[in-house]
Amino acid sequence: MIDKVVASAAEAVKDIPDGASLAVGGFGLCGIPVSLIDALYQQGTTDLETVSNNCGVDDWGLGILLKDGRIRRTISSYVGENKEFARQYLSGELEVVLTPQGTLAEKLRAGGAGIPAFYTKAGVGTQVSEGGLPQKYDADGNVAIASSPKEVRTFNDADYVLEESLTPDFGLVHAWKGDRHGNLVFHATAMNFNPLCAMAARTTIAEVEELVEPGELDPEHIHTPGIFVQRVVLATSSEKRIEKRTVALSSTMKTGPTTETGSTLETGPTTASGQAGAGR
Structure with a gap:
């Protein structure tokens, strides 16, 4: 088996280029891969497209990349706690693809499972399916980019909208424990989007609070198998905030x-x- 441990967060993210798409785990401030985000910030990477439940807060998580204008586009479901996010979106600096939370989770899961698209009831009869949802404004407050209509089909007398899956270039996740082969265990509510981001990305980088040797994790308790993970690094930040x-x-x-x-x-x-x- 391959030893996937790298020496530092900086080494783990060094090949993430400008313009990359990132699936980033976390929900609110829970389970955020802070060490990896900080390393990416220090590296100066920019023009990023992020896929995350939310985009951090003003001074933590993805919010530090957002504050410096490093994020060009984000696919998210909850964005209500970040004032800078709102400012950039309304002033035309940031493209935002608002997505129902369950749909976002399934788009990532489907991507990891090799399913290109799926049908869901969520969003039928709204701008999510009919199009016209503002994704980017211009400097004058006019809609510069609006969402396109999506295919709707009827199954068993109910309408469903077609949603495409997501397979971002890189995934950044935070786990409680991980071994050298990339097997991961998440703790409590850090189970949120982390396992989904790990399986959807083409290259997944996991920061872990505790690094153990192969065989120490109970196979029945592993949440993400190592097949989905390419790099493992010991987390350098132990800070956990409460939103x-x-x-x-x-x-x-x-x-x-x-x-x-x-x-x-x-x-x-x-x-x-x-x-x-x-x-x-």
């Missing part, structure tokens, strides 16, 4: 202001910013 933290009030803080009748109002949970949630 939105919500904490419960302590028992001594559960009473709110007093009403005119003398009763108290119970407040909801507070966020990390100290803002209280809606009362019950």
Whole structure:
């Protein structure tokens, strides 16, 4: 078997050229291949097309590439937490292909399985299937590129839209454990898009929190077989961020202001910013 371990994240991404397409794992801030993204940023790679559930946040994940104008086009399903993303999209600097989340997952899975296209109900009767969804604006706010209509067929009296699969040039994923042969195990919700990105890409690079020797992983617990992975590197960043933290009030803080009748109002949970949630 081939030892797929490389010495550093910089070495792992060094052949990713300008203009490459990337499938990048993660959901929100969970399971993001931060070490690989940082190495790509330091390398100066630009004009990228990314396929990811979201495009990071303003200062983390894919957001650092976006901030410097390194991403030309992105295929994503959720983009609501990145102000710079919104600015670039609305000002005509970024092309955005909004895709239903389940459809995006299946486009990647189908690509990895060698299926060129599939039919789904998601998006039928909307701009997803009928076309006209703005993908890029010009500097004056006019639609410069709009989505094209897609084929719709009827099966068992229900309409389905044809979606093509995705096979990006490179895949960047983050795993909990991996061995030298490229077998990967993901932890908890990092199972999100990571296994799908790993199987869809032509060349997959995995950063792992723990590198083990072949045979140490239980075969029944392997999520992504090594056949889908070309390079493995030990992750250099251990930082794990929480996108939105919500904490419960302590028992001594559960009473709110007093009403005119003398009763108290119970407040909801507070966020990390100290803002209280809606009362019950």
